[in-house]
Amino acid sequence: MGRAFLELLEGFGYNFFTGVPCSLFEGVTRILDDEPRYGYISAVREDSALGLAAGAYLGGRQPVVLMQNSGLGTSVNALVSLHQIYDIPALLVVSWRGRDGADAPEHAIMGRIMERFLSLLQIPFAVFDPDRVATQLESLTATMRATHKPVALVVPKGILDR
């Protein structure tokens, strides 16, 4: 449902896309990579993607940043000393490797603590539910616009992979 997801994002006004890929949302980045109209910037690191997103917002766009949850670790300083204190909103689309402990060892710890980690960083989030994703995005976007701060949509395995 990569195509439908991107149409949904555009419907909510998101119009700048950057990030670092993850196999769990390969079905989205394939479209972003293939179709120049999205202007997708493949970033070198997740915090660099957040910088690009901040610049795009300063220039009038509403950004989406895609990343694997391993990249949340790399992103902490950008989130807390740029986006959150400067009131720069963004939708983070974050994959959930390591969910339920059933994944490669490097994802075990972040997978286990991710929800608490997002809460600790004071980032409102929802776990992608294909049956309710439009409602989830509507709610996250409303929160993001009201607070001018990042929110996250967490993507488990098996939804946007293809």
Added chain:
Amino acid sequence: MTRADAVAQVAAAAGARSLVVACNGMIGRELYTRADAPTRFYMIGSMGLASSIGLGLALVQPSRTVVVFDGDGNVLMNLGGVASVAAARPANFHHVIFDNAAHGSTGNQRTISDRVALESIARAAGYRACRRVSSEGELADALGSWFGTEGPSMLLVAVDRGNVAGIGRVELSPAELTSRFRASVSAA
């Protein structure tokens, strides 16, 4: 040449209509003290990300000149940002590095830019124009046409270590800086 004088000289050449992203540390504070304008965005944290912020801005505002005021420590912290700029090749992006081979805000501890030439890295990565200057005369010569030429460019300005007196902190809150900057972009 002092960094504060170099910052002021580059700001004057860029003009108040150019959109400027200034890295965290003394460089942004010097720009604020010497040549503040609504088109200036001063970082106070997220060290290393000035080039990424400037790149995102340059890509969505292709008709505006974007100038990133950066430091050697900042560039080294996010060298991938230089690669990203080179890959995207925005013609309106100009990267100015005030290089004192030191972390000027934390006590002038050495960086490694005395042994690694940042403008050579930018040239190898694919910036269209790169130049190193180390005196006020050379800087004035370079600035004569610098922001009118096609980017991405890197102008590396070798400056003295140390901080001049009378440099204040940015008085606007981060959130105020964001809204002021965004208003200045949409007003023009």
